[in-house]
Amino acid sequence: MPHAPQEQIAPLLTTEGWELLASLGPYKEADAFSVNADLRKAGHSPELVAAVLTQxxxxxxxxxxxxxxxRQMLFTQAGLEQATRLNVAARHAERFATAGVAHVADLGCGLGAxxxxxxxxxIAVTAxxxxxxxAACATINLIPFPHATVVHADATSVELDGIDGVWLDPARRTTSTSGTKRIWDPEAFSPPLSFVESLAATGRAIGVKMGPGIPHDSVPKGCEAQWISVGGDVTEVTLWFNAVARPGVRRAALVLGSQGAAEITSGEDFDGGPVAAVGPVEGFLYEPDGAVIxxxxxxxxxxRLGGHxxxxHIAYICAPGLHDTPFARAYRVLEVMPYNVKALKAWVKSNGITVLDIKKRGxxxxxxxxxxxxxxxxxGKGKAKTATLVLTRIGEERVVVVVEPVST
Known part of the structure; x- marks a missing residue:
């Protein structure tokens, strides 16, 4: 996990700091200046006030x-950016529990989610x-759990004797004065993907959280790769090895939304599975969830949709009928026209469009x-009129599809 300035946390690890932090309500940017002034007027040090407001x-x-x-946890900026959402972390934990894993080493635990x-x-945890x-933040965050221990050490140097499961969330960002920057090469992660594979070779139950953009050819053989989206945003891909990998599942897309969870899986490798037909833009256009893509x-x-x-080369599906699916957003096709800015501008004007939602792919x-x-x-004045345009390519031809979102 990237470095965070220790002085921002240290003032909070005192009775005065913890009580002052607990006394504050939800943070509001507009009130920050006046709250800062009030706390300093009350006699609190500038260092403590800065740490409390940041937290x-x-x-x-x-x-x-x-x-x-x-409300009871401590965070760092970089740690929060990479931290797993709690509802997703619960699914990770469920894998280990279902596999009967008794003790997990969380290597690179970050804030401890x-x-x-x-x-x-x-499950006993060595974080x-x-x-x-x-590590100090993780210690505070795990205080309610006596069977969770935080160790301040390099993840690659920890002894794993007696530990039957390992979870890893490698650092995939570097931190500098200008902020954090994402790393794309799996071997530049900390720890690298090759270290994960060496752990899997021991036969232990292994799970590792990776960035969703990992190339398919970087996914190791013999593991299950599960992409997860939350509310339409693809948050991660988890690679599962050994006891926590599901038999017959090579890749999966888990979609978590307001209607609950839905998953589609395949036992085929990335170059296998069905080959979709190609056909005209007609009926209903479906935009697959990012995890599916x-x-x-x-x-x-x-x-599944009976579509094409x-x-x-482009992830837009058309089908003659409307189907309720958690794996794609549905739109009714209204019109198809060649991509031409001048003609489009005339179309927008003639239809009185004042708001444009533009999607594109390819x-x-x-x-x-x-x-x-x-x-x-x-x-102009009056009620806004909205149109949704989908820009895409069919072969070498660029087209615009006028669509209408459909609630399913």
Whole structure:
């Protein structure tokens, strides 16, 4: 996990700091200046006030991932960016519990989200974190669980005797004065993917959280790769080895949304599975969930919908009928026209369009720039009229599909 300044956490690890932090309500940017002044006027040191306000801001942001638990936890900026959402961490923990794993080493535990979920399922946890400040945060966050221990050490140097499961969330960002930057090469992660494979070779139950953009040819043989999306955003791919990998599943897309959880799986490797037919833009256009696309399961979803791709290289599906599916967003096709800015501008004007939702795939057009070109500089008064355009390519031809979102 990237380094975080220790001085931002240390003032909070005192009775005064902890009580002051607990006394603050939800963080509001507009009130920060006056709260700062009031706390300093009350006699608190500038260092403590800065630390408390920073932590209050992070706690408020963290509620999206941790819910009410965030109010009792400590965070770092970089740690929160990489932390697993609690509802996803619970699914990780469930894998180990179902496999009968008794003791998990969480190597690179960060702020302890996955350790917290596993400990809540009565799994013994040894949480290992190399960064001292982040390890201090994890220690506070895991205080409610006596069978969870935090170790300040390099994840690759910890003895695993008596430990039958390992969870890893490698650092995939570097931190500098300008912020954090994502790393793309799996061998540049800390620890690297090759270290994970060496652990899997021991036969232990292994799970590792990776960035969802990992190339398919970087996914090791003999593991299950499960892409997860939450509310339409693809958050991770988890690689599962040995006892926590499901028999007959090579790749999967798990979609977590307001209607619950849904999953589609395949036992085929990434170059296998069904081959989708290619056909015209007609009926209903389906935009697959990002997890489905990342897992290479677009053709599988097309098959379920009785549909076809509009181009063999682009992840848009068309089907004559409307189907309720958690794996794709449905749109009713209203009109198809060639991509021509001048003609599009005339279409927008003649239809009185004032708001444009522009989606694209397979074309270099920038939606923001096109929107500026198509909409009038000063929209007229009256009720807004919205249109949704899908920009894509069919073979060498660029087309615009006018669609209407469908609630299913």
């Amino acid at each position: 209050s801001r992070l706690r408020t942001r963290a509620e999206a991932k941790f819910g009410e638990f965030a 996955d350790s917290l979920a596993m400990a809540s399922m009565d 290992v974190e190399m960064d001292e400040t982040t 990342r897992a290479g399961l677009v053709a599988d979803v097309a098959e 791709l509009v181009d063999e 074309t270099a057009v920038t939606p923001e720039e096109l929107r500026k070109q198509l909409l009038p500089a000063k929209p």
